[in-house]
Amino acid sequence: MFTGIIESVGKVKSMQPTGGDIRLTVESDDLDFSDVKLGDSIASNGICLTVVALGSNYYSVDVSRETIARTALATLKPGHTVNLEKAMLPTTRFGGHIVAGHVDGVGLVSKLQQDARSIYIEIEIPQELAHYTATKGSITVDGISLTTNLVRDNIVSLNIIPHTAQVTNIAKHWLVGNPVNIEVDIVARYLERLLTKSQSGGMNAPRPQSQITEAFLADNGFMK
Numbered sequence: 001m002f003t004g005i006i007e008s009v010g011k012v013k014s015m016q017p018t019g020g021d022i023r024l025t026v027e028s029d030d031l032d033f034s035d036v037k038l039g040d041s042i043a044s045n046g047i048c049l050t051v052v053a054l055g056s057n058y059y060s061v062d063v064s065r066e067t068i069a070r071t072a073l074a075t076l077k078p079g080h081t082v083n084l085e086k087a088m089l090p091t092t093r094f095g096g097h098i099v100a101g102h103v104d105g106v107g108l109v110s111k112l113q114q115d116a117r118s119i120y121i122e123i124e125i126p127q128e129l130a131h132y133t134a135t136k137g138s139i140t141v142d143g144i145s146l147t148t149n150l151v152r153d154n155i156v157s158l159n160i161i162p163h164t165a166q167v168t169n170i171a172k173h174w175l176v177g178n179p180v181n182i183e184v185d186i187v188a189r190y191l192e193r194l195l196t197k198s199q200s201g202g203m204n205a206p207r208p209q210s211q212i213t214e215a216f217l218a219d220n221g222f223m224k
Contacts, residue, residue: 001087001088001098001099001100001101002043002048002085002087002088002096002099002100002101002143003085003088003092003094003095003096003097003098003099003145004085004096004097004099004138004140004143004144004145004146005085005095005096005145006083006084006085006143006144006167006168007031007032007084007085007086008028008030008031008084009028009030009081009082009083009084009167009168009169010026010027010028010031010044010081010082010083010084011026011027011028011079011080011081011082012024012025012026012076012077012078012079012080012081012082013025013026013027013058013078014078015076015077015078018062020065021062021063021064021065021068022062022063022068022073022074023052023060023061023062023063024044024049024060024061024062024063024073024076025053025058025059025060026044026058026059026060026061026082026084027057027058028057028058028084029057031057031084031086033054033055033056033057033059035086036051036054036059036086037051037054038051038052038053038054039051040086040087041086041087041101042059042061042084042085042086042087043083043084043085043086043087043099043101043143044061044082044083044084044143045071045072045073045076045082045083045142045143045169045181046083046099046101046103046140046141046142046143046144046181046183047063047067047071047073047101047103047143047181048087048100048101048102049061049062049063049067049101050062067103070103070104070105070106071103071106071181072106072179072180072181073181075178075179080173081169081172081173082142082169083142083143083144083168083169084143085143095145096138096145097138097140097145097185098185098186098187099140099143099145099183099186100183100186101143101183102183103181103182103183104126104129104132104182104183104184105125105126105128105129105182106126106179106180106181106182107123107124107125107126107141107156107179107180107181107182108123108124108177108178108179108180109121109122109123109174109175109176109177109178109180110122110123110124110155110176111176112174112175112176115159117161117162118159118160118161118162119159119160119165119170120157120158120159120160121157121158121159121160121174122155122156122157122158123141123155123156123157123158123180123182124154124155125154125155125156125182126154126182127154129154129182129184130151130153130154131192132184132185132188132189132192133148133151133156133184133185133188134148134151134188135148135149135150135151136148136149137151137185137188138185139156139182139183139184139185140181140182140183140184141158141180141181141182142168142169142170142173142174142180142181143181144164144168144170146158146160146164
């Protein structure tokens with residue numbers, strides 16, 4: 001589990017084909033590797049990947065064909081920058097939103113321009129993901145937790161403040177036409193699942209009577 005708050009920007013050291021998969025090696029002089037061990041997860045451009053090899057300033061991961069097909073990882077080349085975040089700890093300050101590191105699809109940067117000190121960006125996301133987004137909601141783009149300005153059909157608009165642009169790969173890698181990894185808010189996915197099951201009659205089993213009554217709420221200070 002991650003928060004979408006980028007800890008470091010790494011650089012692709014190598015992408016080695018291995019039997020149809022890819023062995024990806026990323027190096028970073030800024031990420032603290034002292035608490036990373038084999039088997040740990042590191043979100044790389046928003047993709048949750050398992051560390052299979054480790055050095056003082058690099059890590060390697062194996063990327064399956066499923067992940068290659070569902071993300072923009074195949075477009076990376078040695079020297080490309082990637083956003084990095086280690087898996088969150090129970091004591092981590094939760095500054096972003098709940099990010100699983102499971103990419104839902106690939107979007108395209110369709111507009112990018114300066115807006116005062118910010119960067120205004122529009123991203124075209126897959127049509128099937130559009131209904132999971134909402135104006136002023138949360139979305140993860142290349143691993144970055146961002147708040148949407150506006151959602152129009154399948155176009156998501158964002159404003160990137162200078163700090164975010166400086167500590168991520170946005171300034172170097174986000175260009176018009178470039179692909180980016182998209183993860184929608186996981187809460188929206190679960191709500192859809194619950195509503196779909198309920199409307200389709202998939203939850204016909206008797207439900208236990210709720211113990212939350214108006215009297216209970218009043219006794220505990222929730223009602224006046």
